[in-house]
Structure formats: structure tokens, C-alpha cells
Amino acid sequence: MKNYQYTSISGTEQNNAYEVTHVSQLKEYVDRTVIMHGSIYKIRKMKGFSFLILRTARFCIQCVCDDKELLNELQEETCVRMEAEVVREERAKLGVELHVKHLTILSAPAALMPVVINGKLMETSLETKLDFRPLTLRNEKERAIFKLQEGILRGFRSFLQENGFTEIHSPKIVYAGAEGGVNIFKLDYFGREAYLAQSPQFYKQMMVGVFERVYEVGPIFRAEKHDTARHLNEYTGVDFEMGYIESFHDVMEMEAGMLNATLTMLEQEYSFELELLGVRLPRIETIPALKFSEAKALVAERTGRVFRESHDFEPEEERLLSEIVERDTGSEFVFVTHYPAQKRPFYVMEDPENPGETLSFDLIFRGLEITTGGQRIHDYEMQLQKLQTRGMDPEAFESFLMMHRHGMPPHGGLGLGLERFTARLLGFENVRQACLFPRDINRLTP
């Protein structure tokens, strides 16, 4: 019988290949030799030597190289591994630079870049930026946006975990839309019509009956035909839902706490990116809240402008409201509560003392709505009646109604758009700037 040889994978080696990547580590190695890898982000020819900027996983590091033969071979975006001495250099951004002793080319580009990615600013249109996304994301500042986005989610998750929320994963191919039938993508599912989920609404409510508090981070699909600076057809939704609330104020309290914890984490762990992008973080002490009808009146009164009578805000009203509230209270966030029932979905609870107004809210941050939330109907009869009043067929929502029929606690929750929050935090006009590979009515690539 042949003697079969097993190779052994121990799982303990994974750090060895990583070597030095953090600047904090580098500073410990001054006057010593380190092994680094990365991509040559930029070459600046000087007299008798060149500066090479090495792009590593998180930082760009200035290197000095005087090997002429080597320099002749090197191009920008070549991937290298180098041995280098760490030298203190006050003029370098990081306080140290690397003197290259030995450099190995791991892979070289096959063509010149079609777009300049290594300038201080990316001087190109958003369209071009997006067309060449696999390349333009290599820009130091461009990628810092998404490093911060990682930090935002880490902040959210760690806060929610600490507050007893269980992470769930609900299906994105669904049998019914939660947010109304217009903006929904249809799909052929083995001969049946199915849809792409507009939100995890039904599922997170069901899961409140199971875990009491749940959250989900996942794609949200909206077949909106508007091509605006605030809409994406696919975005990353952060949804949470909590049971045993006393009112929808509990949900707003939870969100304020989550945002606060997240801003603190960003300040502590992402100062490099915050500084690189010149981000001014908002402060949250308390977030002011006012009713939709009052907010409407406030904007009209203070600006003297007339807006359409409607059950929703126009984007311009949200912007003006934000300005007024900031002037009045210093807060860049404002909750607007009690939206009219006409504009809210069928699962939202109406104010028993004032039917027609819902126990719901939006959070507006620097002029843009980033969150919609509220209390949901938990009573079976109430939910059934609401469906019927709206002319919807209860049969179609049988598995949703199942949870109401068999006991649900009072509950509420919210959905937050990750790209919108990131964009407002970083001061971008267009939400696409905060999305790695945006999808809109005209864009399906890359």
C-alpha cells in the first residue's frame, strides 16, 4: 500500500508573512533593517537618487533608493518586497523613512495608468473616478474613505453587540416587498416571480420574537429611477430592531448612543484617515427632536419660503431645517418625528392619541436624511386592519402576520444608509463617493 504523505497546515504561520506594516511598528525599528512589501505609489527623481513612495496596506512610506539599475526598471504600481533601513527623518510625514538596501520586483504593470492616481488630490470627474474604480481606489485619500467606512461599521457592531443585539442574515430574494411595490427589482426565480429585498423589515421584526434585539448589515435594493446625488440602487443598510420598548424614543436613544460610541471609536482608532481627509467629526451631546408638522412650520417661518403642502420633506427643506437647528442648538443631527401616516409603510404604528400621525422618525444629519425608524405594529388585529384599510391582501403577507398572530412584544427599529452616513460625515455632496462600486440607473460597472 502506498504511503500517503499529508502536509500539515498549522494555522500559526499567518503572521510571519505580514512583517512590518504599521508605522507604530516602524518607529520601534529605527536604525534597524526591516522587510516590507507594497506597491510603488510614486517615484520622484532627485539628483543621484529617487524617492519612492511605498503604498502599504494602510500607510504610504517615503523610501530613498540610489540603485540606478534598479531605478531604471521600476515603474509606478510595481509590487515589491524590500529590505530597508529605518531612518529617523523629521521632514518625512511619518517621522521616519526607509533606505532601500535590497528590492525584489514581485510583479510589474503591463501598461501606463490611464488616470493619475498619485497626486495630492484626484483631479478628475466623479464619472472618471468611478469608471476606473479598481485603480482610483488605490489613491491614498480615496481608499481612506473606505477605511473609515470599515471603522463606522466596527463602531456600530461593537455597540450593538454590547447592548444585547444578535446579528442575523435574512434572505435578499423575497416573495413580497416590504416598502411598497414601485421601486422593486423583479427576478425570475425558477419560473416564479420574486423580488430583491428593499429592506430586511419583515425578517428583523420576526427575529425580535426570537432574540428580542437583532441587527443586520446587508445590501438593500431599490429600483428608483431618479438619478440624484442622494440615491443608489443598491446600498448597504444597517438595520436594527428591538423588543420591549416603551416608545419609539427608546429607538432614538439607542441610535444616539450608537452614533456616539462610533464617533469615539473613529477618533481613537482612525485618526490617521480622519486627518488625511480633513474630517471634522460632529459632537453629540443630545440630539434635538421635533415633530414633522412643527419642523415644516419652522422652516417656512424662518426662511419665509413656501414649500409644497405635502406629507414629506423636500430635500431643500431638510437642508434648511438642518441649518436652523444647528444655529439654534449647535447640533448637526436632528430627529424629525411623527411623520404623516400616508407616507409611511403599513407596518408603522400610528399615534393612538393622534391617528394620522405615526410613531416614527427620521434622523437628518448635515442636511440629509440618513435614517428612518419608528415603532411597529405588534398587535395582530391592528396589523390586519391596517392592511385591509390600505387595500392590501393579507394572504400575501401570511408569514409576516404569523408572528403578530402568535404574540409579539411592543417593538421598533430603524434602517440607516451606510453610504449616506459616510458621505455626510466626510462632507461629500454625492453619495456615490462613499460607495466602493456604486449602482445607479446608468451605471452597472465596474
Place this chain on the structure above:
Amino acid sequence: MKNYQYTSISGTEQNNAYEVTHVSQLKEYVDRTVIMHGSIYKIRKMKGFSFLILRTARFCIQCVCDDKELLNELQEETCVRMEAEVVREERAKLGVELHVKHLTILSAPAALMPVVINGKLMETSLETKLDFRPLTLRNEKERAIFKLQEGILRGFRSFLQENGFTEIHSPKIVYAGAEGGVNIFKLDYFGREAYLAQSPQFYKQMMVGVFERVYEVGPIFRAEKHDTARHLNEYTGVDFEMGYIESFHDVMEMEAGMLNATLTMLEQEYSFELELLGVRLPRIETIPALKFSEAKALVAERTGRVFRESHDFEPEEERLLSEIVERDTGSEFVFVTHYPAQKRPFYVMEDPENPGETLSFDLIFRGLEITTGGQRIHDYEMQLQKLQTRGMDPEAFESFLMMHRHGMPPHGGLGLGLERFTARLLGFENVRQACLFPRDINRLTP
């Protein structure tokens, strides 16, 4: 001018509403009164009093109630808030029980349960379990599966974070399939044909050029027509991809490390669920690896069974291989490497010393493939040629090729199916048992 009143949301109240939920907390309150909320999971009538089992977010707690009037009103699945005294009781599972002093009904079910959810075991078919998912997930053991699944992801994420991976979110509506054209869902995207992503493959590779190491957790869509115990049409994929590898062994090392760290976290933080479900965690010291061709021969030789000559395993071969390897080495995991190129996608690197064999691997755990990974092609010419050899149109993959053309480090990665891993860990025969709301060729609800 009217004086507008802002309400203040401070974000510091969110813990107050939570009160006592953890057993560890309860034990500190022995002989004192606590406020608890939850759902009445089970009522057991005794002489002169009843046992109520209160289902809270994570634990079920035995309560004693002797208020006859109240007991007449209470049904199972009623949501309540109670004041109760914590009493030491050695015979109770948790070492304490609650003596109800005051109980408020927050909401009551409107109908009797169509399926028994509060027995020790859910004695019902998988079909029924899934049909009534919003209810059957309330079963103590059923929900523990998904609490453990949360723990698995927490373990993965925390390991990847510590090892320098950046979390990304790539689009699920895509312009081309990464894994071949058959098992792909088609979509009408504003008049254009689009697809649901079969994997984040292209995007995670692109992002290696940006962050060096990236990971994503998100839905994976496969329009497979098989109705088997191992397939889902939508599942949660855990994908990571890492640059500057020396060989695909680096990827396997990383996975072994990730699994090890995760099993440790489960042991430390999820012992309650592990015990409840009677889970035996596997041990990882080293994971044995062997080549596909050798693995095929090994199974044939040891079992004397003849399998189809093919470029892949049959499920039965995977199962037998697992048994043999466990007998030989004690490991419940086994890496199979060097799969034939015919069965692997166009982005997989072939062994330069042995073309036809790929630098790829599967991880088999307790008889089921849970991961596919390997080294990818990073060289532009090589990738271009591979597409052409396969008769694929490079034009269609322009934004994928963009990254190769402009410099990519040697890199590799893997994709792991969360539900498959969970199912094998918990010893389930059917992967649907480890998915909250499974989608298969026949099932689109709930």
C-alpha cells in the same frame, strides 16, 4: 414668532430599558426583587401554583406564580413584564428561579400555536419547521443555532481584523458572473440584463490592490437546480483575499488560524448554546493536506470502491475521505489541494510546474466541502491568455482586467459557506437547518 420646543435625545438611556437579562446578573440579585421582561414560553400547572418559563433574549428562566386570577389570563407566547424575587433553587436549571410578585401583560397572542415549539425537542419535519419559521425559531434550541452562528462570524471578523484585513461591501447586482454562466440569476436592470453575484470574486481581488487584505460577509446567489441537503440558492458567504502571498499555503494557514481562533471564542463565550445543543467542537492542531489526485487514489484504495473518473469529488468520496483522514490523523478537517484546472474558474492560477493542476484547495470538514480557495492569476498576460484559451471574451471582463494590467501583487483567498460550516459544526445533515430563512428551488417563503 412661535417658540419651537426641541425634545432632547441623549443616547445615554439605552441601557435602562434593558434591565436584567443575563443569568450571571440574576445570581447577583438572590433574595432581591428584579424587573424582567420576556415571553411566556411554557406554563406548567401544579397544585396551587404554576411554573412559568420566561423566554428572555438568551435564556429561559423558571418562574413560580400563584396568582390564580393572573394565571387564568396567561397563555403561552404572551409578552410580559414582571417584578419578581430571585430565589436560590438548586433543582432549577440555572440555579435560581423567580417568584412572581407582579406581572403586566404587554401583548397577548391572538390564536393558539399551529405547531408545538416549547417541547424539549422540536418533533416536526424540517418542512414544517421551515413553513412556520417565524414561530419555530422561538424554540430554545432552534434559536441557539443562530446565536452560535453569530458567534462564528464574530470569531471570523475579530481574527481577520487583528490580521490586517479591511471589511468591504461589493455590489450584488453585477454585469458579469464570476463563477461561470449556468447557475446565475438574471435580472432586468432598467432594460439591461444584469446578474446576481455568485461571489464577490472580482471585487475582492480588485480591493487587494487597494488594502492588501480584505474580507466580505454577504449574500451569495446560485441558481442551482439541485434540491439537495447541501445546496442553498442564497447563502451567506465569508470571503477573504490577501496580497503578497508566497503560495496558496499562506491562505490555508490563514484559514486554519481563523478557524482555531473562532473555535476558541465559541468555547469561551457561547458555552451556554454549545451545551444546550450538545455540540462537540473539533480540535485543530494541524490540518492535514493532500493533493486531489492522491486523495482520489487514497479513497479508492482504502474502500475498494470505484468512482467515476472525474475532475471533482462526488459527495460520497468527500465523506469517505474525511473518515479516512480522521482515522489516520485524528483531524476532522482536511485540505485537498491541486484540483484539476478543468473544474476551476478562469481566475485560478495553474501550477507552473504542472499545468493542468491548479494552486487551489478545498477544505473538507466532517465530510462536507465548506471552503474553496487558492492563488489567483495576478499577471495581465497570463489572465488574458487564460480567458482566450477558454473562449471567453476579454471585452466583457474589461474592468476586471484593468487591475491586472496596472499591477497586482501575487494574491489568493477563499470563500467559506457560513451555513455549511454551521451545519457541520452542529452535526446537521441538512444545510437548511443552519439557515434562518432558506431559499431553494421549491422554497421562497417565509
